[in-house]
Amino acid sequence: MTQAYQKVAYYPGCALEGTAHAYDRSTRAVAKALGLEIEELQNWNCCGAMEVKSTDPKLQTYLSARNLGIAAKMGHTAVMAPCNGCYHNLKKAEYDLRNDPASIETEKRISTKAGHASYQPGTVETIHALDWIKKAIGEDGLRARVKKSLSGLKVANYYGCMYSRPRHIFPEKDKGPGSESTLKPHFMDDVLGAAGAVNVEFPLKTACCGGAHTLSDSDTSTRLVLNILTTADACGADVIATECATCHSGLEMHQSRGEKVFGKKTNVKILYFTQLLGLALGLSARQVGVHENFSDSVGMLRARGLG
Structure with missing residues (x-):
């Protein structure tokens, strides 16, 4: 701490x-x-x-x-x-x-x-926000505060491309044990793992979601998002945890568009890491705004005693 x-x-x-x-x-x-x-x-x-x-x-x-x-x-x-x-x-x-x-x-x-x-x-x-919780509370502090463990919930942690690129503007990263990595970021894995989640091996943690192209080239954005979603499904994830507003919106919108336009249905749910962490701390789904998400995860969360 x-x-x-x-x-x-x-x-x-x-x-x-x-x-x-x-x-x-x-x-x-x-x-x-x-x-x-x-x-x-x-x-x-x-x-x-x-x-x-x-x-x-x-x-x-x-x-x-x-x-x-x-x-x-x-x-x-x-x-x-x-x-x-x-x-x-x-x-x-x-x-x-x-x-x-x-x-x-x-x-x-x-x-x-x-x-x-x-x-x-x-x-x-x-x-x-990841640095803040990791450094202010730490994994041991989170474990001590968990009221509803995320145990059994399989999570693909998605950081997006702007969290660690370009490397030179993040001089505090890549400093060895305890620091964040720009190549394989892990702070979200650490935080949600401390809350009980099962972090699946997810190779597209820092892949681009096409957020910058959503308005100018929606099809490209949808294909990039579908790549992320289908990979998360293949990895066995129940949830993709996000820590970026643009990425989160893009994953939700293009998940729907991917099914409607390209006929590709994916099942993984999308939640902010703070929503998952809040649930583990005993907050209600409404308190952390799950009802505001476009991705409907209420049923899945309730089935696991988290809703």
């Missing part, structure tokens, strides 16, 4: 206030159940997501840096972002403001025009 993470700044990002509200709900519920404190960033803005990054990456750096600056102004040394896109962009901004003169100049220029101080890189650490 790491005391530094007992209270962190919370950056939900845009998706968790919209399509991924269940992720926000379950993250907050799990925090409360674990006795952890999160303080939402005041007057935060979009991190720049994919849309701004694709047209003006330097502007995206500023948008993410502003959020980091807010966390610092609020007195925090760590900001927790559950969304892979937000997590990635905040980490990228930190890297760019250390290494890219053009990003530094743009951030200073816009900050001055907006009337606030520039963010000083290194002031705030960005952590994913």
